Amino acid sequence: MAESAVSTDEKPTSSSTSSSPSLFKKRWRAWLRAIHRDLGYLAIGFTVIYAVSGIAMNHIDDWDPSFNATERVVKIAPVADDATDDAAVALVTAAAGIGKPAEVLRAGDEVRLTYEDGSMVTAIGDTVTIQQRDDRFFFRVAVWLHATRGKQAWKYISDVYALLLLYLAISGLFMIKGKLGIKWRGTILVGAGIAVPVMYIVLAGGPGPPKPDPKTADGSGIRLLTPDENQ
Numbered sequence: 001m002a003e004s005a006v007s008t009d010e011k012p013t014s015s016s017t018s019s020s021p022s023l024f025k026k027r028w029r030a031w032l033r034a035i036h037r038d039l040g041y042l043a044i045g046f047t048v049i050y051a052v053s054g055i056a057m058n059h060i061d062d063w064d065p066s067f068n069a070t071e072r073v074v075k076i077a078p079v080a081d082d083a084t085d086d087a088a089v090a091l092v093t094a095a096a097g098i099g100k101p102a103e104v105l106r107a108g109d110e111v112r113l114t115y116e117d118g119s120m121v122t123a124i125g126d127t128v129t130i131q132q133r134d135d136r137f138f139f140r141v142a143v144w145l146h147a148t149r150g151k152q153a154w155k156y157i158s159d160v161y162a163l164l165l166l167y168l169a170i171s172g173l174f175m176i177k178g179k180l181g182i183k184w185r186g187t188i189l190v191g192a193g194i195a196v197p198v199m200y201i202v203l204a205g206g207p208g209p210p211k212p213d214p215k216t217a218d219g220s221g222i223r224l225l226t227p228d229e230n231q
Contacts, residue, residue: 053142066140067133
């Protein structure tokens, strides 16, 4: 019996030519999440620096984020008026116990020592007052980076970080679909996040009108009084 020939040639299907666009359409959220994750890792160091320094600068009236100031008092034998300057300074320096001073001032039984790090020692009679400033290294460096004035290169690095934050904020809106995404729960939370600063501006009255520029009246050096001063 003769067997019929079977063709093994296959015609290309349309799915092979359109697989790439359809694959991207199905997996764009996965790509969004992957990029969001990697940029989030990259931004961790910047975020810690700016968050910590931002809190420190917000409370700068309550504490010094760069230095920890301490004061202590010790008693010594009074400095004799006829003691040499070297002897008087040596006595006070030994009592302070913080090293060799950068500047020395002596007047009778009063001795003042100034140090390179800003510490000061004052001896009057039998009382020595030691005022020290200990460096808060992390906070000081973080605040220094946060205030970008005078740091041209860091200004552009900060701009890149700001763009990263914008991407993280916007991409986060579309990472999840459904009722947990932007269509329902996301809309409520985004609205709450926007409402907080708006409500504060409304309740606090905003920045108010610009203050008048205290320019001179006629170039003679006479400054115009502001409305608050002219009362």
